[in-house]
Amino acid sequence: MATNQLYKGSLSTIILKLLGEKGRMYGYQITQEVKAISSGEYVITEGALYPMLHKLEAQGLLTVEIEMTGNRMRKYYSITKNGKKEVANLMTEMESYIRNMQSLLNPKIDLA
Amino acid sequence: MATNQLYKGSLSTIILKLLGEKGRMYGYQITQEVKAISSGEYVITEGALYPMLHKLEAQGLLTVEIEMTGNRMRKYYSITKNGKKEVANLMTEMESYIRNMQSLLNPKIDLA
DNA sequence: TCTAATGCATAAGCTATTTATGTATGTTTG
DNA sequence: CAAACATACATAAATAGCTTATGCATTAGA
Numbered sequence: 001m002a003t004n005q006l007y008k009g010s011l012s013t014i015i016l017k018l019l020g021e022k023g024r025m026y027g028y029q030i031t032q033e034v035k036a037i038s039s040g041e042y043v044i045t046e047g048a049l050y051p052m053l054h055k056l057e058a059q060g061l062l063t064v065e066i067e068m069t070g071n072r073m074r075k076y077y078s079i080t081k082n083g084k085k086e087v088a089n090l091m092t093e094m095e096s097y098i099r100n101m102q103s104l105l106n107p108k109i110d111l112a
Numbered sequence: 113m114a115t116n117q118l119y120k121g122s123l124s125t126i127i128l129k130l131l132g133e134k135g136r137m138y139g140y141q142i143t144q145e146v147k148a149i150s151s152g153e154y155v156i157t158e159g160a161l162y163p164m165l166h167k168l169e170a171q172g173l174l175t176v177e178i179e180m181t182g183n184r185m186r187k188y189y190s191i192t193k194n195g196k197k198e199v200a201n202l203m204t205e206m207e208s209y210i211r212n213m214q215s216l217l218n219p220k221i222d223l224a
Numbered sequence: 225t226c227t228a229a230t231g232c233a234t235a236a237g238c239t240a241t242t243t244a245t246g247t248a249t250g251t252t253t254g
Numbered sequence: 255c256a257a258a259c260a261t262a263c264a265t266a267a268a269t270a271g272c273t274t275a276t277g278c279a280t281t282a283g284a
Contacts, residue, residue, distance in 0.1 A: 004202075005271075006209040008240060009117030017217050028262050038212040048241055050264060072249055072262065090116075094217060097118040098210055100150040105129050105206060117240075120271060140231050160272055162233060184231065184280055 007042055011052055013094055014044075016061060016087040019079040024065075026074040027053055053077060061086050119154055123164050125206055126156075128173060128199040131191040136177075138186040139165055165189060173198050 014034060019025055025033070031044045053075075056062045061083035065076045079087070126146060131137055137145070143156045165187075168174045173195035177188045191199070 004205040004209065005121030005241090006205060008120040008271075010213065011240080014216055026262080028260095032261095034216065037215050041208055041212055042216075045242060046262090046264080047243070047266090052240085054264095069262095070249080074262070091217065093116040093118060094213065096153055097116070098213065100153055101122065101206065101210065103149050104126055104146065104154075105203065117272090120240080123271080138231080140229095144230095157273060158231090158233080159235090159274070164271090166233095181231095182280080186231070 010094070011044065011048060012056060013087070013090040015049075015052060015056065016079060016083055016090060019062065019077060020084060020087050024076040024078045026076050028074075056083070122206070123156065123160060124168060125199070125202040127161075127164060127168065128191060128195055128202060131174065131189055132196060132199050136188040136190045138188050140186075168195070 015030060018030060018033065022033075027046075027049055031046075031049060035043055053062065053064075057064055057077070059082075061080055062077045063080055065078070067074050067076055127142060130142060130145065134145075139158075139161055143158075143161060147155050165174065165176075169176055169189070171194075173192055174189045175192055177190070179186050179188055
């Protein structure tokens with residue numbers, strides 16, 4: 001990973017939002033989806049993903065169902081009611097963050 | 113700090129960009145400026161600020177001049193040529209981050 | 225005169241992450 | 255058909271970027 005540090009702190013927001021939009025997804029699928037949407041610029045590492053999924057489940061924001069595709073296990077995650085509340089808060093924080101960054105970093109806003 | 117984790121990783125970008133725009137600033141002044149611009153939503157702690165200023169100086173991205181205002185010390189920082197190169201890279205990364213977040217979190221973009 | 229603000233600094237601890245492994249199945253390719 | 259790569263889960267150690275806590279000193283305000 002020669003990538004930048006900016007994505008730190010946004011993983012839970014991304015996971016919850018994605019599950020809120022797309023319905024059930026399994027871990028590996030989330031990594032592929034995020035990589036695709038970000039044009040390969042954000043690659044979620046497994047060491048970050050799986051502990052985060054377990055944490056969100058432990059917090060009651062996600063539920064999990066294990067399914068077998070042939071001999072291969074998949075753990076499908078879905079967002080809970082509390083998860084939906086939480087994602088709304090996280091989205092507000094993200095919007096506020098982006099707004100503040102734009103203020104801080106683009107002082108040349110055209111107010112004309 | 114009950115604040116969110118999203119600001120992690122953006123401190124160096126903010127400092128360098130601010131110094132690139134405003135010219136010389138001292139540490140405390142940076143914290144006040146950032147707090148004001150973000151409407152109090154981003155408060156840089158001293159424990160984060162000063163080590164970062166020292167790090168950026170050690171990397172040759174900032175230079176420092178000590179001045180006395182009466183009996184009170186101020187350390188004025190200015191951006192170097194290498195700092196300007198670096199801030200350009202960091203800005204590109206920030207723009208890319210924000211673009212990717214908007215793709216990931218606002219799937220309902222009007223393409224109409 | 226006590227408190228808050230200004231202005232610097234560092235050390236310990238926390239937390240989200242990266243890096244490094246590990247296990248196992250399925251698919252592609254030389 | 256064997257090796258490499260993709261799929262799919264998992265965890266532990268190390269790292270990075272902070273927060274929290276503390277310290278010192280000057281200045282302004284209640």
